[in-house]
Amino acid sequence: MSEYLSAAVPFPEPRNQDERSFWAHCAQKRLAFRRCTSCGHTQNPPLPLCPRCQSTDYEWINAPDHAELYTYTVVHHVIHGSVSESVPYIVAVVMFPELGGLRFVTNLVDVRHDEMVIGMRVSLVWEAFKDGVYLPRFAKGRVES
Amino acid sequence: MMHSKRACIVGIGQTEYTKWGKITDRSEFQLACEAIQKAVQDAGLVTSDIDGFASYSNDRNEPIELQVALGIPRLRYSAMLWGGGGGGSCGALDLAAAAIECGQADCVVVFRSLAQGQFGRYGRFDPDGSSFCFPFGLFSPAQNLALPTRRHMHEYGTKVEHFGEIALTCRENAQRNPCAVMGREALDMETYLNSRMISDPLRLFDCCQENDGACAVIVTSMERAKDLDVIPAQVIAAAHGAGPGWGLSGALGGQNPPLEDYASSGARTVAKDLYAKVGMGPKDVDVAQFYDNFTPQVLMSIEDYGFCERGEGGPFVSDGHIRADGSLPINTHGGHHSEAYIHGMNHIVEAVRQIRGTSTTQIKGAEVCLVSGGPGIGPTSAALIGKC
Numbered sequence: 001m002s003e004y005l006s007a008a009v010p011f012p013e014p015r016n017q018d019e020r021s022f023w024a025h026c027a028q029k030r031l032a033f034r035r036c037t038s039c040g041h042t043q044n045p046p047l048p049l050c051p052r053c054q055s056t057d058y059e060w061i062n063a064p065d066h067a068e069l070y071t072y073t074v075v076h077h078v079i080h081g082s083v084s085e086s087v088p089y090i091v092a093v094v095m096f097p098e099l100g101g102l103r104f105v106t107n108l109v110d111v112r113h114d115e116m117v118i119g120m121r122v123s124l125v126w127e128a129f130k131d132g133v134y135l136p137r138f139a140k141g142r143v144e145s
Numbered sequence: 146m147m148h149s150k151r152a153c154i155v156g157i158g159q160t161e162y163t164k165w166g167k168i169t170d171r172s173e174f175q176l177a178c179e180a181i182q183k184a185v186q187d188a189g190l191v192t193s194d195i196d197g198f199a200s201y202s203n204d205r206n207e208p209i210e211l212q213v214a215l216g217i218p219r220l221r222y223s224a225m226l227w228g229g230g231g232g233g234s235c236g237a238l239d240l241a242a243a244a245i246e247c248g249q250a251d252c253v254v255v256f257r258s259l260a261q262g263q264f265g266r267y268g269r270f271d272p273d274g275s276s277f278c279f280p281f282g283l284f285s286p287a288q289n290l291a292l293p294t295r296r297h298m299h300e301y302g303t304k305v306e307h308f309g310e311i312a313l314t315c316r317e318n319a320q321r322n323p324c325a326v327m328g329r330e331a332l333d334m335e336t337y338l339n340s341r342m343i344s345d346p347l348r349l350f351d352c353c354q355e356n357d358g359a360c361a362v363i364v365t366s367m368e369r370a371k372d373l374d375v376i377p378a379q380v381i382a383a384a385h386g387a388g389p390g391w392g393l394s395g396a397l398g399g400q401n402p403p404l405e406d407y408a409s410s411g412a413r414t415v416a417k418d419l420y421a422k423v424g425m426g427p428k429d430v431d432v433a434q435f436y437d438n439f440t441p442q443v444l445m446s447i448e449d450y451g452f453c454e455r456g457e458g459g460p461f462v463s464d465g466h467i468r469a470d471g472s473l474p475i476n477t478h479g480g481h482h483s484e485a486y487i488h489g490m491n492h493i494v495e496a497v498r499q500i501r502g503t504s505t506t507q508i509k510g511a512e513v514c515l516v517s518g519g520p521g522i523g524p525t526s527a528a529l530i531g532k533c
Contacts, residue, residue, distance in 0.1 A: 005282050014276045023276065045277050045399040051390070071299065071407075073291035074345035079284040080270045088345070091283045093292055093400045101404045107281050118299045135280055 004109045004137055005089060007130040008082035018046035023133060025060060029126045031136040032060040033102060042099040063104075065124045066141055067094035070103055074113055088113065094122055094138055110139045149368035152242035153377035153533060156190065156363030157494045158183025162326050162485035166262025168357040177206040177258035178214050180359035188363045189373045190252065195363075197222030197250030199240040201233030201518075202488055206258050222250035226385060226526075230286075230397075231436060231519030234489030236385030236526035241364040251365060257490035258359035266355045277399055286438060287352055289397045290521045291344040294441035297408035298346065301456030305346055308440040309337040310462045311475075312350045312482055315437060318469060319479025321505040326356060327483040351440040353481035360490045362497065367533060378500040379533045381513065382422040387523030388414040396521045409455070410445040410520035412527065419527045420451070425513070427451035430529070432499050432508040433473055433515040434492035437480040442520040447473070450515060450527070469506050477506035492516050496530040 038055035121141030192215040198208035208223040224240040226233035241253040316332035319325035340349040370377040390402035444458035453461040478495040496514040498504040518526035
């Protein structure tokens with residue numbers, strides 16, 4: 001699969017061990033979020049404690065492989081040289097109803113700009129990035145029978 | 146009778162405003178000093194009367210250095226509101242007013258100085274970003290805030306023409322303001338709609354400018370103001386803060402504030418706190434200066450500060466309410482969009498002009514002006530500034 005954006009796109013150092021854990025899972029093509037084992041709240045980006053009940057007990061749970069398109073933008077103006085050949089490109093926020101409405105910033109890789117409809121189902125795909133990192137992106141969801 | 150320790154603004158000062166990078170003959174620090182000197186002169190004070198400073202957004206010009214340059218014999222108060230980009234503009238005023246009312250200082254400067262050519266623009270690529278945004282090409286404030294904007298359009302049927310009405314209103318007001326950087330260029334809806342796309346649905350003319358310039362206000366007590374030959378503008382109330390989930394996970398971060406607050410300015414709790422402090426509400430506001438980083442965030446601010454219901458911002462602006470002759474004139478200086486982007490500090494200056502009766506788009510009978518700090522980010526802030 002071709003990459004949606006160039007591997008020259010900057011990848012900032014994760015800010016702490018919670019964020020490093022997220023990306024370590026992605027390196028194994030696993031999209032996982034931190035869920036509090038006391039109250040069940042799932043969070044993104046990861047925090048060292050649960051914002052709902054303050055517990056530090058957690059587990060990493062796999063995200064469903066489908067999500068809903070919650071909102072998006074089509075980027076036209078080049079902010080960083082690495083995307084100069086990619087514009088216009090889609091940045092999407094997808095939402096997981098099964099995870100309490102948790103949202104995740106990503107891209108839609110195979111969707112024409114005129115096809116985007118908020119609420120459409122999209123499915124998880126993995127694209128190789130760089131330094132062993134895989135990026136969780138989304139593609140048009142299969143129509144369920 | 147007015148409490149004698151009540152905080153009021155007695156001086157306003159500003160440098161020239163230019164497009165970003167145009168001020169090269171003097172430093173950003175010098176611009177800060179110039180704006181402060183002008184504000185002090187405007188108040189009929191001298192710089193040695195200053196004993197406190199408050200700013201926000203990690204202003205590079207530190208009070209301890211300003212003290213030396215301005216010949217201030219005794220510094221008693223030096224406050225910075227953490228984080229939030231321009232969200233803290235009215236928060237800095239909040240800090241200054243608190244210092245005055247608690248007696249920690251007698252004369253506090255609130256200021257912002259920007260020489261973007263010397264230090265860089267906000268809208269450019271900033272390498273200090275998040276691994277949760279950058280790998281997906283989400284780099285800039287415009288891109289981030291396009292996301293709740295698109296969601297607002299989806300949830301409420303808001304149209305780009307509604308955002309255009311905000312751009313046109315700012316530009317129309319700027320055309321009466323000789324200090325406005327974009328004051329000589331008219332803007333109509335066709336030009337707005339044809340402006341290049343930045344991050345859909347945000348067009349060029351939804352985005353504020355980036356500029357060089359500085360401005361400052363002098364905050365003191367009502368008691369002190371009585372001895373000055375100025376019309377004081379009372380800080381009726383100021384508030385800063387954030388609702389749940391507007392920090393790391395807000396619209397400028399992980400995009401995970403509560404679902405019911407996502408398509409908003411994030412100012413719901415600050416608006417409530419502001420009004421509750423003095424038992425006032427949107428009906429008491431005669432004119433407003435909304436922090437316009439992007440036009441949709443102004444529309445959402447209008448909703449969050451209670452001038453219409455959530456989702457009704459589009460019809461509200463298209464009905465003409467925000468024009469100079471409307472029920473809620475906004476950004477009478479032209480805003481960031483068309484006067485200059487001094488991170489909301491110029492909105493506070495304009496609020497004082499409205500209360501003094503000296504705005505170039507003066508609203509007749511203006512007694513209370515609402516000012517908001519940067520939306521879409523936490524902390525945000527707001528103030529009510531009015532006649533004494």
